[in-house]
Amino acid sequence: MNEGRLATYRQKRDFERTAEPRGESATGTGDRFVVQRHRARRKHYDLRLEFDGALLSWAVPKGPTLDPSVRRMAVQVEDHPLEYADFEGTIPAGEYGGGDVIVWDRGTWTPGEDDPAAALEAGTLHFELHGEKLRGRFVLVRRGEKQWLLLHKRDEHAEDGWDPEQHPVSVKSGRTNEEVAAAPEAMWRGDLPADRAEIRLRPNWDPPTDAELDELERLKTKGTWELQGHRISLTNLDKVLFPGLDGEEPITKRELVAYHARIAPVMLPYLADRALNSHRFPNGVDSPGFWHKEAPSHAPDWLRTWEYPGADDDDVKRYIVPDSPAALAWLANYAALELHPWTSPIDDVEHPTWALFDIDPGEQTSFDDVLTLARLHRAAMEHLGVVAKPKVTGQRGVQIWVPIEPRYTYAETRAWAEKVSRAVGNTVPELVSWSWAKSERRGLARLDYTQNVLNKTLVAPYSARPRPGAPVSVPLEWDELDDPDLTPDRWTIRTVLDRLATTGDPFADLVGHRQPLPPV
Template sequence: MPADALTLTAPGPDGEERAVRLSSPGKVVWPATEAGAAITKADLAAYLEAVSKPMLRALADRPVTLQRVRGGIEGEEFYSKNPPKGVPEWSRTTTCTYPSGRSHPQLVIDDLATLWWTAQMGTVTWHPWPVRSGDNDHPDELRIDLDPQPGRGFADVVEAARGLREVMTEAGLTPFVKTTGNRGVHVFAAIEPRLEFLEVRHAVIGLARELERRMPELLTTAWWKEERGERIFVDFNQATRDRTLAAAWSTRILPGAPVSVPLTWEQLGDVDPAGLTLHTVPDFLAEHGDAWAGLHREAGSVDGAYALWEADLERGLGELNFPPDHPKMPGEPPRVQPSKKVAEHWDADGNRVEGT
C-alpha cells in the first residue's frame, strides 16, 4: 500500500533546509507502456533530483510556465502562467508582460525544493522564458524549433539541424542542440540581451529564410500547414514573446515519459531520441554529462542574424505571420489560410477590407 505522503528535503540557495510534502507519491503520472513500467509521482521526484543540477541551470532565474495535468498524462492538461496557489514562502516570482499588454507574476525556479513543489502541483513539463528575471524584455537566448511534418524522419531533422548550425555559425552565433522529447530538435544560442523580442524574432526569421534558401526541398518557413508539404518547418515564432519551449532535461506529456535532452553535435544522429526517457536519462547524464554546460559561457551577437533579416527586407521580403494570440502587427500577412483567402477582401497591408 503506497504511503499517503512523503516529505522531501533539499537545501535552498543559502544552505537552509527546505521541506516539500509530496502527497500520493504512488499516484501514476505516466501509465506503463511496452517499453517501461508505470511512472509515479515519487518516480518523477526522484528523476528531478537526479537531473537537478543541469535542469536548474536551464530554469534558474527565468520565468517558467508550468504544463500541468490532473489525473496523470491521460487526464486534463493545462498551462499555469500565474503561480499555482500555495507557493512556498521561500519561492520567488517575476512580473512578465504579455502580447496583450497585461502583466502578472510568473514563478521562478531556482532550487530543487521549488522544482519538487511544482511536480507536487502536477507539473510534467517546464517551459522557461528566454529572459532573466531582472530583465523580462530582452532575450538572452535565441531559440529555433525544427518541427518535422508527416513523412519526415529523424534523419531528416538531423540534416536540417546541421544546416542550421552552419548558418548560425556563419552569422557569429554558437549553436547548441537538444532533442525535443518528440520528433524534432531545438537549437539554442546564448545572445547578448540587447534586443527586444520582436527584433530577436526578426533575426530568427533571417536565419530561417537563409536556411530555407539553401535547403528548399527539406525546409520551409511557411506558417500555414497546407503550404508545408512534407518539409520541416523552421518555427520562427518560438522567438516571440510568451512562446516557450520545453526546458533541457524536462520530461514531456507523452507516453513513456520522453525527455528533452541536450546533445553534442557529434552525438546528434548517433543517439536515438526515443530511448531518452525518465527511466534512462539519469544514466545517460551520469555517463555523458551535460552537453549544454557551456551554453552561457559566452554570449554571441545577434547582429549577423539581424543583417540577414535586413538583407531580405531589401529583397522585398517582409513580415511573417504571428501566433493567433498576438495582436495584429504592422506588415503582417493576412491571418487567413491561403486556400480560404479571397484577394479582394484584403488590402496591401494584410488588413481585411471593411464590409467584406
C-alpha cells in the same frame, strides 16, 4: 606580475567571452604547482609550475605518472597567470581551449637546481612535487622547440603501473570533469580585476542526499517531504503519470518528484532567474493537460515568485521562478511535466539571452529529414561563426539554442533567426513549409523562428515530455547528429542521469556565454 610572460596567453583569448582570468592582480607563494585535467578538443593534463610571477605550463596528453618506466610527452604552452592555479569550470565553446577544467592535483614544488631559469634554458629541469596525488622527484627534458619529456625518478614515491586516469576526481571539489561540465559552479570575468573576477553561476544546487531520497520512498501515498530545509507537501505519490515503455513499469508521480530533485543541479541554470510556464498533466499523460503560468495563492512562502511589471490587466501577473531542487520537486507534485522558461531573465525581460530555432516536423517528416535540417543549421552556425548547440525535444524534433548577449530586443532576435531559418529552408525547399497552419503545410516541416517573442517558450533542457516512458529533451554535441542510433526520444527520466554522468551537459559552456548576432 611579469607582463611579458602573459602576452601570448592574452593574445589567444577574448576575455569578453572566456571565463578565464586575465592575470593582473594575484600574488603567490612562489612555489605552487597545479595539474588541471582539461577536456578541450582533445583531453590532456596541464602541468603548471609557479615561477617568476606566472605559471610555467606544459600540456601532457596522457597525464603525469608515478611510474618511473614511462616517459610522457609534454608540450610547452604559453605561461598562465597565477589566478589560473585555482581555476575550475568551463571555457566557452569557440574559445581557445574551450572545454571543462578541473583542479586534478595541486601542492608545492621544489626545483632541483639553484637556478631553475638556467636549467630551463639548458633544457633539463629537475624538480620535486609535493601534491595530493603526485609526489617525488620528476624531470623535464627538452626534445624539440616546444617538445619535452616528463619522467618520474625511481624514488620512494615511484609506483609501477600508476595511471592518472584511475584517479579522475578534482582535489578542489571532489568532482569529475563530467560533473563540472554538467553543472559548473563559477565563471571568471576576464574584464574585471582578478580579485573580483569569480562570478557564481549558481547557488549551492546540490542533488538530494541518499537519506532524502530514502525518505521520499518511505512516504505513503501522501506526506511531507523535507528536502534541503524545505518542507514539501506531497499527494497521490503512487498515481501513474506516464505509461511504461516496452514492458517497463509505469512511472508514478513519486518517480517524477525524485527525478526533478535529482536533475535540478543540471536543469536549474536554464530556469533560475526566469519566469516559468508549465504544462501540467494531473491525470497523467493519457489525459489532456493544460498550461499554467500564474503562481497559485497556496504556493509555499519559500517558493520564489515574480510580479511581471509589464502585464496587462488580463495577463498573468505573478510567475514562479524556480531556484532550488525543492522548487522543482514542488512543481512535480502538481504534475508539471513540461517546464518552459522565458528566454529573458526577470531583471531584463525585454532582452533575451537565447535565440532559438525550432525544427517542427510535419506529418510526412521523417527523423532523417529533421537531422538533415539540423545539420544545415550546424553548417549555418559554423559559417556565421556563431556558438550554438542542438537539443532533441524528446518528441519528434530538434531545437538549436544560441546564447546571445542581452542587448538585442525580441524583435531584433526574431528577425535574425528568421533570416537564418529562411536561408536553411531555401536550401531544401522540398522539406520545408512556411505556412502557419499545420493543415496548410502538406505534412512538411516548419522552421519556427516565431518562438523568439516575449513569453513564448520552448521546453527546457532535461524537462520530461508527455509521452509513454517519460522521454526527456536532451542537449547534444553537434557531432551527435551523425550518430546512427540517435532518436529524439532516446533518453528518459530513468536513463538521462547515466548519460550526464558519462558525458556531462553539452549546454553547460553556453550558459552565460555572451555573443553578438552577426549579419546574415
